[in-house]
Amino acid sequence: MYRFLIRRILLMIPTLLGVAIVIFILMRMIPGDIVELRMAGEGGQVSQATIDQARHQLGLDRPLIAQFGTWIAGLAEFNLGKSMWTGRDVTYEISIRLPASLQIALMSTILATLLAIPLGTLAALRQDTWIDYVVRIFAIAGLATPSFWLGIMMLLSFLIFFHWTPPMSYSFPWEDPWANFSMMIWPALATGYRYSAVAMRMTRSSVLEVLREDYIRTARAKGLLEKIIINRHALTNAMLPVITVIGLEFAFLMGGLVVTEQVFNINGIGRLFVQAVGQKDYTMVQGLVLIVAFTFVFTNFVVDILYAWLDPRIKFS
Amino acid sequence: MKSRHGLFALWAVLLAAGMALIPLGSAQAQQRGGNFVYMIPASGAPSLDGHRETTYATVHATAPFYSLLIRLDPTDKDGKRIVGDLATSWDVSKDGKTYTFHLHHGVTFHDGTPLTSKDVVTNFEYIMNPPQGVLSPRKAYYLMVDSVSAPDKYTVVFKLKFPTAAFIPAVAMPFNYIYPGDKLKSDPHWFEQHVLGSGPFQFVEYEPGAKVVGKRYPKYYVKGRPYLDSIEGIYAAKQNVYVDAIRGGRAMSMFRGLPPKAVEELKKAMGDQIRVQESPWNCGLLWAVNVHKKPFDDVRVRRALNLAVDRWGGSRYLSQIAIVKTVAGIVFPTSDLAPSRAQLETLEGYWPDVKKSRAKARELLKEAGVPEGFTIEFNNRNTDQPYKVVGTWLIDQWRQVGLNVKQHVQPTAPFFAELRSNPQKFDLSMDFNCQSIVNPTVDVSQFISGDKTPNNHSRYIDRKLDDLYDAQLHEANHAKQKELLWEMQKRLIEQAWYPQTMWWHRIVVSNTKMHDWNITPSHYLNMQLDDVWLSQ
Numbered sequence: 001m002y003r004f005l006i007r008r009i010l011l012m013i014p015t016l017l018g019v020a021i022v023i024f025i026l027m028r029m030i031p032g033d034i035v036e037l038r039m040a041g042e043g044g045q046v047s048q049a050t051i052d053q054a055r056h057q058l059g060l061d062r063p064l065i066a067q068f069g070t071w072i073a074g075l076a077e078f079n080l081g082k083s084m085w086t087g088r089d090v091t092y093e094i095s096i097r098l099p100a101s102l103q104i105a106l107m108s109t110i111l112a113t114l115l116a117i118p119l120g121t122l123a124a125l126r127q128d129t130w131i132d133y134v135v136r137i138f139a140i141a142g143l144a145t146p147s148f149w150l151g152i153m154m155l156l157s158f159l160i161f162f163h164w165t166p167p168m169s170y171s172f173p174w175e176d177p178w179a180n181f182s183m184m185i186w187p188a189l190a191t192g193y194r195y196s197a198v199a200m201r202m203t204r205s206s207v208l209e210v211l212r213e214d215y216i217r218t219a220r221a222k223g224l225l226e227k228i229i230i231n232r233h234a235l236t237n238a239m240l241p242v243i244t245v246i247g248l249e250f251a252f253l254m255g256g257l258v259v260t261e262q263v264f265n266i267n268g269i270g271r272l273f274v275q276a277v278g279q280k281d282y283t284m285v286q287g288l289v290l291i292v293a294f295t296f297v298f299t300n301f302v303v304d305i306l307y308a309w310l311d312p313r314i315k316f317s
Numbered sequence: 318m319k320s321r322h323g324l325f326a327l328w329a330v331l332l333a334a335g336m337a338l339i340p341l342g343s344a345q346a347q348q349r350g351g352n353f354v355y356m357i358p359a360s361g362a363p364s365l366d367g368h369r370e371t372t373y374a375t376v377h378a379t380a381p382f383y384s385l386l387i388r389l390d391p392t393d394k395d396g397k398r399i400v401g402d403l404a405t406s407w408d409v410s411k412d413g414k415t416y417t418f419h420l421h422h423g424v425t426f427h428d429g430t431p432l433t434s435k436d437v438v439t440n441f442e443y444i445m446n447p448p449q450g451v452l453s454p455r456k457a458y459y460l461m462v463d464s465v466s467a468p469d470k471y472t473v474v475f476k477l478k479f480p481t482a483a484f485i486p487a488v489a490m491p492f493n494y495i496y497p498g499d500k501l502k503s504d505p506h507w508f509e510q511h512v513l514g515s516g517p518f519q520f521v522e523y524e525p526g527a528k529v530v531g532k533r534y535p536k537y538y539v540k541g542r543p544y545l546d547s548i549e550g551i552y553a554a555k556q557n558v559y560v561d562a563i564r565g566g567r568a569m570s571m572f573r574g575l576p577p578k579a580v581e582e583l584k585k586a587m588g589d590q591i592r593v594q595e596s597p598w599n600c601g602l603l604w605a606v607n608v609h610k611k612p613f614d615d616v617r618v619r620r621a622l623n624l625a626v627d628r629w630g631g632s633r634y635l636s637q638i639a640i641v642k643t644v645a646g647i648v649f650p651t652s653d654l655a656p657s658r659a660q661l662e663t664l665e666g667y668w669p670d671v672k673k674s675r676a677k678a679r680e681l682l683k684e685a686g687v688p689e690g691f692t693i694e695f696n697n698r699n700t701d702q703p704y705k706v707v708g709t710w711l712i713d714q715w716r717q718v719g720l721n722v723k724q725h726v727q728p729t730a731p732f733f734a735e736l737r738s739n740p741q742k743f744d745l746s747m748d749f750n751c752q753s754i755v756n757p758t759v760d761v762s763q764f765i766s767g768d769k770t771p772n773n774h775s776r777y778i779d780r781k782l783d784d785l786y787d788a789q790l791h792e793a794n795h796a797k798q799k800e801l802l803w804e805m806q807k808r809l810i811e812q813a814w815y816p817q818t819m820w821w822h823r824i825v826v827s828n829t830k831m832h833d834w835n836i837t838p839s840h841y842l843n844m845q846l847d848d849v850w851l852s853q
Contacts, residue, residue: 030731031730031734031735032728032729033730033737034730036733036734037729037733038363038370038371038372039371039452039454046771046772047456047770047771050452050453050456057450057452086362086363086525087363087364087506087510088510093525096524096525096526158565159564159586163564163565163566165561165564167567168356168553168567169524169527169528170527262558263555263557265551265553265562267552271526272526275526275554278728278729278730279730280730
């Protein structure tokens with residue numbers, strides 16, 4: 001098992017290096033110049049000498065290979081560099097936005113799991129009854145409804161009917177639990193609904209598949225109680241693909257709430273991503289892509305471990 | 318008789334008391350206290366250093382923490398009257414080449430250290446002649462300054478190379494924060510991430526991309542100010558977020574400006590709970606022409622493009638949906654140096670009779686050999702207000718003289734890359750000129766030859782224009798300066814190098830609980846918030 005874990009951890013390095021090379025090249029293929037954007041983007045009249053000086057300060061006048069070398073050397077020391085836009089450390093810029101994104105991802109995951117597993121299982125157990133139809137409609141509606149649209153509808157409803165909007169700036173749960181909850185619950189609900197719909201459909205189909213397995217028939221033939229068959233034999237095995245879906249969705253939420261974060265004015269990773277791309281902030285985008293890639297790789301790693309824990313037939317080999 | 322005298326004495330006493338109470342009463346009208354929350358329509362400030370940045374995202378967040386030497390009078394809606402901030406007054410020598418500023422006594426920075434003329438001198442030295450490694454994007458505005466010195470603790474003297482009306486507006490620019498001089502000398506980059514000023518509010522917290530928080534500075538040198546206990550500026554780049562924040566009562570205002578549709582929405586939802594202020598905006602929208610490419614190297618084609626556009630009609634329609642309104646030339650329309658409407662109407666493209674203009678445009682295109690349906694590539698910015706709205710309107714205007722314009726709407730970075738490309742990659746491109754203090758003598762520098770400024774995106778070479786620009790910059794006589802600017806305007810129209818569409822129109826909406834903030838022609842101005850107060 002240890003060999004498997006070490007091998008998986010070592011495999012992360014070439015994966016992340018590949019991502020680093022691709023994003024470094026891609027960012028430089030997009031036309032535009034961060035210096036001109038920053039200094040003249042609002043109509044300011046700036047001399048060419050000033051623009052050249054700023055470009056030199058950022059190291060943008062150096063050959064690409066030298067820029068890449070510096071960045072990779074920094075990465076080897078876990079230094080993502082400084083944001084070209086703000087001049088602050090990329091790790092600092094990410095760290096101040098991470099709590100909000102992480103909280104939404106966690107709250108959405110909890111909401112989705114609490115909804116998806118019981119409802120998906122219920123739909124499978126009551127296949128082709130009205131319960132199944134209601135759950136399926138609920139799930140399909142969730143899949144068809146973009147999170148940001150649901151968010152906008154929520155905000156408009158609050159405004160029109162209650163003349164209320166959620167708080168505008170983030171407070172940590174331990175500082176002001178109510179302000180935190182009243183700000184974060186809405187984006188969590190908006191994203192959690194779609195998330196739960198994906199997991200719900202996966203739970204339903206997975207439970208249905210497992211219920212048709214030979215070992216379930218054998219368990220029933222042995223005269224085991226239906227409750228034990230469902231809980232111990234069916235659900236445990238049906239959860240494998242559900243966990244994969246939940247894991248991937250969680251990783252996606254860490255950087256993918258681009259529009260939802262803007263709708264709710266959440267100062268999170270997704271919003272930072274859009275800003276950094278728009279501002280041509282190379283170091284920030286590179287850092288963010290690496291962090292998101294790492295989140296995906298790490299989540300997959302955790303999912304693999306969970307697989308083995310849930311299904312003893314799976315060996316780390 | 319006695320009683321009449323008594324009554325008169327009583328009336329006189331009451332009148333005197335009443336007179337004495339009038340100013341007291343109006344002073345009491347301003348209520349103290351409260352946390353003032355406002356929206357900053359941006360994703361965050363690149364840095365907190367006013368000297369090096371050019372964006373309102375920095376000014377709106379940091380201006381309340383700083384003092385300037387002089388500033389635009391916060392009560393002047395026209396944006397013309399400049400008053401002292403740290404300076405109590407200033408004198409100008411007879412030859413117009415020496416300006417002596419007298420400073421307030423007893424001003425301290427927020428760390429308690431006294432602010433003296435040495436600090437002011439150091440700041441302007443860094444702005445005008447930044448040392449190696451320090452950026453100062455506006456240093457070209459101070460080319461007329463020969464030296465700045467501090468003969469004593471409370472006096473600052475600027476000596477100019479030549480007298481010019483451009484000097485005072487340049488000193489009053491809202492980016493010219495006065496930092497502690499020693500701190501600036503020891504680490505000029507310190508202010509990019511930190512705040513230490515002498516303004517009405519003391520810095521508390523800045524969370525990048527989220528908010529800035531300040532509290533009243535109790536030792537602020539203007540007695541009784543500021544009125545507010547604290548301020549909180551919240552960043553939100555999306556219009557729906559800041560409009561909803563005002564509507565939901567989370568924020569009192571957003572100082573950049575809203576499009577008419579959003580204003581209508583707020584009026585409808587909030588009724589008499591909001592106050593709307595409007596002003597011409599010191600941002601001009603123009604189009605750049607690739608004058609090195611056929612057929613745009615032909616002045617007849619450029620003139621035809623200019624003649625096709627119905628500015629007066631467009632203003633009526635566009636002002637209902639976009640943040641543009643004022644028809645004017647290269648000089649900001651409320652400036653004393655701007656030409657009158659009657660003068661403008663004598664210029665091609667400003668004729669009131671659009672049918673005549675378009676007939677002339679067609680004639681010129683025919684003469685130049687440009688066929689009906691000729692296709693033009695137009696570079697535009699992927700921002701609704703006002704770029705996409707005005708871009709769509711322009712396409713229709715040019716279609717009406719038989720041109721087929723293809724618009725490439727691009728995100729800001731690629732749009733800029735194309736606009737500032739040299740050699741140019743576009744046929745025509747949307748362009749703009751946004752300034753803070755109204756200072757036409759310097760603001761028109763965008764129109765001098767492309768080899769003299771990187772901000773001329775049409776990249777033409779016109780020495781006649783350059784000479785006119787230099788002449789008006791050095792001209793101290795107001796009437797002559799106005800004449801020279803008019804000559805510049807006429808030359809630009811004759812050659813149709815860089816035509817203006819319309820000037821922006823600023824509309825600021827605020828909650829009626831917010832008082833004593835006046836709109837100005839620029840979103841960079843009047844952001845110190847020392848006069849602002851909240852009613853219950």
